[in-house]
Amino acid sequence: MRRPIDSLFGRLALLVVAVLLLSHFAWYALMRLERNQLQARYAVEEATFLVDAVRQHVVRNPDQPLPSRVKLVDPASAEVPPESPNMSPPLERFLEDVRDRMPSGTQVRAGLPGGPPTLWVRGTADHSWIVVPVQPLRPPRSLDRTVLWLIMIFSFAVMAALFAAWALQQPLRSLAQAVARFGRGLPVPPVPERGPRELRQLTHGFNQMVQEVARTENDRAVMLAGVAHDLKTPLARLRLRAEMMDEAKMRDGVVRDVDSMTHIVEQFLVFAHDGADRSEPVEVNAQCERVVRSYRAVASGAPTVETDLRAGPGFCLPAATLDRILSNLLDNAHAYGAPPIVVATARTAEGFTLSVSDNGKGIAAQDLINASRPFVRLDPARGGNGHSGLGLAIVERLVRRAGGEWEIGNHGGRGLRVLMSFPFSAVPQVKAASESVW
Incomplete structure (x- = not known):
């Protein structure tokens, strides 16, 4: 039973689809990881900028009200969140990055869960906790357009790759069919020389080999047929003369020998015949x-x-x-x-x-x-x-x-x-x- 995977095109197609699928999956995973890292860095930069802006506002315009969702909280207030040791790794990395951007000794905490995400910061020179809003570190994202574009690009890439694989295996398929015909002794027309350089050289060598073998076979067949044909006339005369012999025993023996030689000559002619059977x-x-x-x-x-x-x-x-x-x-x-x-x-x-x-x-x-x-x-x-x-x-x-x-x-x-x-x-x-x- 023939299996598609056993053909050159089947294996090339499987290899191409596997490589494209792996590369697109790796690209998609890398893109999402990079996007998450960019979002985390942006959130750190934004939080650091807001904290510095609040500090400057307090120093320069202490009488002016602060923007909404930004406030100052007394250290003794009950609203101050405790320092929680059990935090998710992304939140812990976020707080560590913010702490690295602040002066030494700055306290950085996350707001209590259940409400809008906030960042609590208090430096050594701050009299109050500075509370600023932050972006969610991992907002829920659907796979919407990214996956759609990824599927479209993958589909076009697979179709182009399959067409390239088909174009590459076509010359090999023609050569394989010609080799099969040559192995069965059938006439083989010249195979078109196309494809990569090595494949063109292989096809050219096969065409030359077929021509040399055909020329040798033709010369041998012509020589064999000529010899066999030339022997038929003297054999016919020899049989006629044998039948005219008087001694029956000798006549029968000679006729038998002539018949044997005639049969051999006919076998030569059949073997030398190289034309197609049109019956x-x-x-x-x-x-x-x-x-x-x-x-x-x-x-x-x-x-x-x-x-x-x-x-x-x-x-x-x-x-x-x-x-x-x-x-x-x-x-x-x-x-x-x-x-x-x-x-x-x-x-x-x-x-x-x-x-x-x-x-x-x-x-x-x-x-x-x-x-x-x-x-x-x-x-x-x-x-x-x-x-x-x-x-x-x-x-x-x-x-x-x-x-x-x-x-x-x-x-x-x-x-x-x-x-x-x-x-x-x-x-x-x-x-x-x-x-x-x-």
């Missing part, structure tokens, strides 16, 4: 039944071939590709395996499967890696006349070209099994029959 897609189940029926009727001494077709009508492949896959695997099972040979299809959660298995001796575990390599013939159990070592290599190339994957191995000690898997995205759809025209 119409057919239902795999129905085509398997037809191929197996034809194989039973034509192949001399063919072993028992059974079918177990459960994929349903949705499983379709190009007709030519499917015929070549089945013919090569059936020939391989007929030559090296033992009956019964089973052709099976199935539908899975990811797509469809097609398998061909026999009940022979199978292939040794150390030889499974080399079984599908071109021109490799496993000795001694899997050799024979008329075989070029291309059968399984052709099947692998055809399966990958059709967008599937294949797996070769011995199944439960009962011979060789070739299992081919085709995801839903790689399965072509059968065109609906055209409606009758009245």
